[in-house]
Amino acid sequence: MNQITALYYRHNVNVQPRHIRKDTLGYYDLTVVKKGVLYYVCNDGIVSLKPGDIILMRPGEIRQRLDSTTYSDYASFNFYTDMDLSSLPGIIKESLNAEVDTLLIACDQIYDRMSENYLEETAYIVGALLFYLRENIANLQMKPLALKIKNYIQKNYAEKITLQSISEKFHFSASYCNSIFKKENNKPIVDYLIEERLRKAKELLVHTNLPLPQIAAKVGYEDYNYFSRLFKKNTCYTPMQYRKLYAK
Numbered sequence: 001m002n003q004i005t006a007l008y009y010r011h012n013v014n015v016q017p018r019h020i021r022k023d024t025l026g027y028y029d030l031t032v033v034k035k036g037v038l039y040y041v042c043n044d045g046i047v048s049l050k051p052g053d054i055i056l057m058r059p060g061e062i063r064q065r066l067d068s069t070t071y072s073d074y075a076s077f078n079f080y081t082d083m084d085l086s087s088l089p090g091i092i093k094e095s096l097n098a099e100v101d102t103l104l105i106a107c108d109q110i111y112d113r114m115s116e117n118y119l120e121e122t123a124y125i126v127g128a129l130l131f132y133l134r135e136n137i138a139n140l141q142m143k144p145l146a147l148k149i150k151n152y153i154q155k156n157y158a159e160k161i162t163l164q165s166i167s168e169k170f171h172f173s174a175s176y177c178n179s180i181f182k183k184e185n186n187k188p189i190v191d192y193l194i195e196e197r198l199r200k201a202k203e204l205l206v207h208t209n210l211p212l213p214q215i216a217a218k219v220g221y222e223d224y225n226y227f228s229r230l231f232k233k234n235t236c237y238t239p240m241q242y243r244k245l246y247a248k
Contacts, residue, residue: 004126005080006126009077009107011073013073014072014073016068018067019066020064025062029055031077035051036070038068041062042171052093052094056085056091075107088130088134092133103128146180153189197220200219212224216228
């Protein structure tokens with residue numbers, strides 16, 4: 001059975017969010033933005049959270065929030081849990097709906113009563129909120145996530161791309177990104193990346209006179225020998241043989 005321990009809850013209304021210094025979290029931190037804008041420093045730089053957005057930070061992650069001059073309304077939870085949250089991204093866009101708002105109102109009512117066991121009651125709300133997000137929001141984002149990864153690879157195939165860099169880019173775990181991508185495209189991310197790189201290499205071999213090592217570098221492979229072996233494994237031809245066969 002999933003265990004949740006609530007540590008903190010606060011609903012900030014009509015305040016200017018203040019700076020939170022950079023530190024490593026020892027618990028989960030979930031914040032729902034109802035109004036205004038919050039600014040966090042993440043892997044991709046500064047991320048702005050607008051009304052309806054949710055940020056979920058995990059134990060071991062670095063948290064840093066910047067000052068904002070915008071008056072905002074946002075609710076924050078700190079908690080421990082053994083619930084599997086790997087399918088949830090770090091940033092969940094446009095996710096404040098009637099169901100989520102109802103849970104926040106219930107939590108406000110618990111907080112206002114401030115009974116001696118209000119954190120235990122808050123834990124039930126946190127559990128319901130996480131369950132809803134996991135079972136509904138992540139599923140709604142499944143296809144868009146696969147498409148975003150595919151488009152990203154198509155535009156950045158020459159860059160250093162790994163499952164970890166994909167995970168950091170899209171704020172999902174590496175295993176979840178790979179699982180969703182494979183479900184939508186019938187192949188894992190690494191296989192698609194290789195396929196896309198070799199597709200571009202074929203175009204360059206046929207339509208340009210670029211030296212072979214330069215072509216390898218242009219599609220993301222600094223080691224030409226590795227590129228040549230990979231090309232032959234997937235096409236049954238060396239790059240030179242392919243050029244001689246198909247170049248016009």
